[in-house]
Amino acid sequence: MSIFSENIRYLRSKLGVSQQSVADSINITRGRYAKYEDDANSPSPEILVSISRYYKVSIDLLLTVDLKKYSIDDILNLPDNRIVLPIKVGKTGENKIEIVPHKGKMGYLTGYNDPEYIEALQHMSLPFLRNGKYRAFPVEGDSMPPYNDGTYIIGKYIESKDYLKKGKSYMFVTRDGIVYKRFGKLNNSGTFVSSDNVFYEPYEIEWKDILEIWEFAGSVNTKELEIPSNDFEMIKKMFKVLHNDIKSLKDS
Structure with missing residues (x-):
């Protein structure tokens, strides 16, 4: 049977109606x-809307996700007919956090709305993160020290x-990639973001390029942070001054 027919049969039984x-x-x-429950026929778009x-x-959930596996109350609906998988909870009540x-x-850019892809990701749990849907994203580069x-x-x-x-600060999942930036301001066309590293403008x-937004809730370092030498700090300050001088010349 199709996922749709299984879902409406399941939902009807949950409601206890004929x-x-x-x-x-x-x-x-x-x-x-x-016939819809028996998968002998498919509903018209109008009837599908009525059933939904x-x-x-x-409709997206009815057609793509096996609802028997999840609690409907814990499923987060997204704009543009997209879904995020339900909040998964372990035996002790902690959220299961998927790791990208x-x-x-x-690969996340094509799999972020694919239930099978998300289910295949490894996960971890942190006892202090319980209310909400969490996901862990890898960081690259030096733009957000x-x-x-x-x-x-x-x-x-x-x-x-x-x-x-x-x-x-937020993880912005866009059509071009995943970036970790600090939110500045927004307008009708998009959002202005910045790096904590002043070398990056x-x-x-x-907005049309943003697929998902995730607010900073914590971090996990897999490498020990290196303490920069005094020489490095001096060079960094010099470049910062130079950067500001060049910016001033451009603005004048």
Whole structure:
């Protein structure tokens, strides 16, 4: 049987209602509805919408996710008919945090809305992260010190750009990659972000390119942080001064 037919059969049994009751509510015959549960026929787009509204479950979930495996209350619906897998909880009540691997980082851009891909990721648990949906992302480069190669940023999923807070840092999953930046301001076309490393200029990410946003909730370092030498700090300060002087010349 298809996932859809299994899902509507399961949802009806959870509600404890008859096929006739569901059919009456969506204005079709019981026999017609029964064919959907038996996978003998597929509903029209209009009927599919009616079934989705009746069970209060998105069409995307009805068609793509085996709902018997999860609690409906814990499934997060995303904009644009996308889904995030339900919040997974271990035996002691802690959230299971999926880990996006360093080597497979770019694969996340195509697998982020694929339930099978997400389920295959390794996971970890942190007892102090319980309320919300969390995921761990690898960090590369030196734009957000002290986080560099070997660090995982744990992000809490936020459902809307309206929840962005100025000065807070976020993992932005875009069509071009995954970046960890500090939020500055937003406008109708996108959001302005910046690096903590002053050598990197702030820039704008357009809304149409943003797939997901995860707010910083913690970090895990897999490499010991190196303490820079005094010479390195002196050179860094010199470059910072030079950078500011060049910027002033450009603005004048």
